[in-house]
Amino acid sequence: MFTALSHADVTFRKMEGYLRTRQLCDVILVAGERRIPAHRLVLSSVSDYFAAMFTSDVREAKQDEVKMEGVDPDALWGLVQYAYTGRLELKEDTIESLLSASCLLQLSSVVQACCSFLMKQLHPSNCLGIRSYADAQGCHDLQRAANAYTMEHFLEVVGGQEFLLLPVEEMERLLTSDDINVPDEETVVTSLLTWIGHDAPTRQRLLPLLLSLIRLPLLQPQFLADLESNSLLRDSVECQRLLMEGMKYHLLPQLRPMLQSPRTRPRKATVGAMFAVGGMDASKGATSIEQYCLRRDTWRQVATMSGRRLQFGVAVLDSRLYVVGGRDGLKTLNTVECYNPHSKTWSVMPPMSTHRHGLGVAVLEGPMYAVGGHDGWSYLSTVERWDPQARQWSFVASMATPRSTVGVAVLNGKLYAVGGRDGSSCLRSVECFDPHTNRWSSCAPMAKRRGGVGVATWHGFLYAIGGHDAPASSLASRLSDCVERYDPQTDVWTAVAPMSISRDAVGVCLLGDCLYAVGGYDGQVYLNTVESYDPQTNEWAQVAPLCLGRAGACVVAVRL
DSSP states (O other): OOOOTTHHHHHHHHHHHHHHTTOSOOEEEEETTEEEEEOHHHHHHHOHHHHHHHTSSSGGGTOSEEEOTTOOHHHHHHHHHHHHHSOOOOOTTTHHHHHHHHHHTTOHHHHHHHHHHHHHHOOTTTHHHHHHHHHHHTOHHHHHHHHHHHHHTHHHHTTSHHHHTOOHHHHHHHHHOSOOOOSSHHHHHHHHHHHHHHTHHHHGGGHHHHHTTSOGGGSOHHHHHHHHTOHHHHTOHHHHHHHHHHHHHHHOGGGGGGGOSGGGSOOGGGSOEEEEEOOBOTTSOOOEEEEEETTTTEEEEEEEOSSOOBSOEEEEETTEEEEEOOBOSSSBOOOEEEEETTTTEEEEEOOOSSOOBSOEEEEOSSOEEEEEEEOSSSEEEEEEEEETTTTEEEEEOOOSSOOBSOEEEEETTEEEEEOOBOSSSBOOOEEEEETTTTEEEEEOOOSSOOBSOEEEEETTEEEEEOOEEOOTTOSSOEEOOOEEEEETTTTEEEEEOOOSSOOBSOEEEEETTEEEEEOOBOSSSBOOOEEEEETTTTEEEEEOOOSSOOBSOEEEEEOO
16 A cells, blocks of 8 residues: 555645646636636535535536625635635734635634634724624634623723724623623723713613613612712613612611612622631641632632641631631640731731630621630630720620530621530520620521531521531431521521532631532532522522532631
């Protein structure tokens, strides 16, 4: 068997020579005023469009001349040459006509090359145009890339001419997106008013429609009040109604659970970031801190603690993470460290009076509370309060029940201690602390006993998630996927949708308008899986996993 390795190259070079000398050509492509001779066989072997045309019973299959309507002549000539040579020059000023022609001719490799070229050209000044063009051409990868670029660079995009010239349909598309990268909803309003003002006589009538896509209840009250007197909005009854809806959300916080709508759902970039701190991992103690970005649905490691801590607490004060107590594997700690996510620096804070692991930590009306835990000898009912102004700890009233691995959260101006262990068993009981009376009072117990329970609050409700139920003498814990919701108005616990798996020592946090269950222990492995719960739909969904499987991580949200 003899194989000529360069056979294809030599053959196509000869065919290119015949093209240039117009020999053996059997079709002429007519685009505008230009007439381009070619060989049916070559065109059909490269283009599915020409293959379908020349191998079927359509009229063009027999014609000596084929009219190419709506195709740029120069782009067509370039693609005919490509059919013979496999080479094509991509330039910024001709790329769009080349892409249009190659989409028509079904030259998938050329379409891909043109799209890759345009992706590299993306800029705040052109990304909206490229996004719209890619959408029209059906180039889905390019459309997704241009859309992602637009979302990421939104603040720069709104300063460009393309934004001011956007048709109303594209403006609607932007305003409804959860993914635009903005620091707050006020930025979106300002952008809309800038767009309206560019052609106010024509666009002002569109304000009620477009304002209904703004998350008005999430604006600051003063900003809302200023909008009410804005000349563009003042004379519209519908605009004023939407503004009043936003005001009502601020003035009647007790009604917020009933006022939920697409306008109360924050955009992903405005909710801050979620941090998962420490916990137990396969190495018997994680010291890393991971940060979750909701808009990108990704975790990344951002910091490392000074040493190992297990069963500790974390709370957020002034956008800083306070890491409190725990145990280092040998002894129970009373030390406190503070992490600043902006400067990525650590500082040492004054220690608690009591060494505590298994404690719960939360911030209530300014001060931070360290609740219960275990001091290495006994279960604790004592509670300490950190005063950030005086920078000192002091004791407040003790709980009725000692609690370790307790869930602690703040709701309606009170501090709740949920479940935990008291030395003999896991607890169903719940109590709450009023800082104004310095007293703890009992609440309705949960349906299930829970140690290692995760707790968080959402719009007037308290949620208890996961954990374990086992007597102190038992080696086998019963792990829970169960989720219960507490309504302080009725003092009643209700079961809601369970998690996809059982999770003990699960980290729980509210980010935006969803609760997140992070990591935990399933009885065999330290989990890296994360799922989110939407209280409005009562559904759980999987999100991006942690970089590291961990149980007992402290999970908090920080406005960056």
